[in-house]
Amino acid sequence: MSTSDSRIPVGILGITGTVGQRFAQLLSVHSQFRVVAVGASERSAGKTNAATGLTIVACDPVHFGNCKVVFSALDASVAGEIEQAMADAGIHVLSNAKNFRMDHRVPLVVPTANPHHLDALKNFNTGKGFIITNANCSTTGLVVPLKALIDKFGPIAQLHVTTQQAISGAGYPGVPSLDILENIVPFISGEEEKMEIEPRKILGPGFVGDKFVLDDTLRISATCTRVPIIDGHTMHVSLQFKAAEKPSVEDIIKCLESYSTEAQSLKCPSAPSRSIIVHTEANRPQPRVDRDLERGFAVSVGRIRKCNLLDLKFTLLVHNTILGAAGSSVLNAEIAHAKGLF
Ligand SMILES: NC(=O)C1=CN([C@@H]2O[C@H](COP(=O)(O)OP(=O)(O)OC[C@H]3O[C@@H](n4cnc5c(N)ncnc54)[C@H](OP(=O)(O)O)[C@@H]3O)[C@@H](O)[C@H]2O)C=CC1
Numbered sequence: 039m040s041t042s043d044s045r046i047p048v049g050i051l052g053i054t055g056t057v058g059q060r061f062a063q064l065l066s067v068h069s070q071f072r073v074v075a076v077g078a079s080e081r082s083a084g085k086t087n088a089a090t091g092l093t094i095v096a097c098d099p100v101h102f103g104n105c106k107v108v109f110s111a112l113d114a115s116v117a118g119e120i121e122q123a124m125a126d127a128g129i130h131v132l133s134n135a136k137n138f139r140m141d142h143r144v145p146l147v148v149p150t151a152n153p154h155h156l157d158a159l160k161n162f163n164t165g166k167g168f169i170i171t172n173a174n175c176s177t178t179g180l181v182v183p184l185k186a187l188i189d190k191f192g193p194i195a196q197l198h199v200t201t202q203q204a205i206s207g208a209g210y211p212g213v214p215s216l217d218i219l220e221n222i223v224p225f226i227s228g229e230e231e232k233m234e235i236e237p238r239k240i241l242g243p244g245f246v247g248d249k250f251v252l253d254d255t256l257r258i259s260a261t262c263t264r265v266p267i268i269d270g271h272t273m274h275v276s277l278q279f280k281a282a283e284k285p286s287v288e289d290i291i292k293c294l295e296s297y298s299t300e301a302q303s304l305k306c307p308s309a310p311s312r313s314i315i316v317h318t319e320a321n322r323p324q325p326r327v328d329r330d331l332e333r334g335f336a337v338s339v340g341r342i343r344k345c346n347l348l349d350l351k352f353t354l355l356v357h358n359t360i361l362g363a364a365g366s367s368v369l370n371a372e373i374a375h376a377k378g379l380f
């Protein structure tokens with residue numbers, strides 16, 4: 039790397055994990071960010087990370103002093119303490135972990151749903167680094183079409199979602215092969231609770247007074263299952279709008295197809311040209327076929343139809359380690375940079 043490289047120096051925490059490896063893949067070819075330090079546990083410290091060619095260090099701020107930003111893919115058992123230490127040392131943190139997501143003063147941002155929540159950081163003058171979190175991977179896929187629908191047709195009163203989540207969502211080594219091969223596990227610890235609360239912050243009014251406020255109308259019931267797919271979370275959604283007048287299926291399709299985001303208007307390098315891809319074929323979206331559309335930054339929506347119980351139902355697919363994890367952090371960082379936050 040030449041010494042005249044003007045890209046912003048960044049670090050990756052949790053480089054050895056499933057999400058950490060995605061960060062390495064996305065950032066090793068990035069036009070704005072340059073990876074200068076990578077960290078993991080003491081067990082991995084001293085080894086060479088093949089994707090970046092860097093020696094892995096412990097996740098202590100002293101080893102990340104030359105980074106303006108760190109991207110965190112740390113296990114939640116250690117993420118809280120390490121991310122806070124990084125922010126206290128003046129390093130901005132973009133985190134995948136759940137620890138700070140519901141903190142009243144921390145933005146929870148899905149880059150193609152609520153990037154405007156980042157604007158609140160302009161009013162924070164702590165002298166420390168800021169922490170920006172991205173959502174649970176299933177939540178991330180869900181809120182993108184919800185945002186498009188709410189913007190156009192008004193609040194959603196209630197929603198039921200059932201997920202079929204990929205194995206990579208459980209990290210490495212994750213679910214034992216004898217549990218998941220030729221099988222479905224109808225429970226993912228803590229997942230339903232996150233899916234029922236995180237959308238209410240993401241789709242809420244943002245920072246009001248001295249805290250991020252939750253949407254108080256949206257009621258969600260989630261059922262989360264693990265299926266033998268490597269990447270790509272599929273979800274089946276039924277929902278009811280609050281308004282008495284209901285949009286037609288054609289209105290819904292038009293709304294989702296015309297949805298565009300601030301990430302696009304800010305010309306962020308990772309922004310998808312289509313944040314939502316509508317499939318009209320009866321048997322789509324499918325994980326192996328559709329998860330990599332728009333480099334994994336799009337949400338695919340299909341099977342849009344009337345629901346006999348609520349107003350509308352559809353199936354969606356999100357790439358859980360790209361838009362659902364590392365990709366969201368990278369795009370959030372690009373948006374924050376474009377907004378002049380660092
Ligand atoms: N997988 C997914 O689809 C998504 C994951 N997330 C979240 O992102 C985070 C990372 O997930 P994932 O990559 O799947 O997890 P993994 O279990 O695959 O990786 C965890 C990482 O944390 C590191 N780590 C563990 N203990 C310590 C420690 N004491 N000090 C420093 N580093 C440590 C590990 O390093 P080592 O190898 O040295 O142990 C490893 O790099 C989690 O918080 C997860 O909940 C969020 C959205 C989606």
Ligand SMILES: N[C@@H](CC(=O)OP(=O)(O)O)C(=O)O
Nearest residue numbers: 134135136174175203207208
């Ligand atoms: N729990 C998700 C992965 C994830 O996003 O976890 P968390 O919300 O704890 O970061 C899965 O298993 O697919």
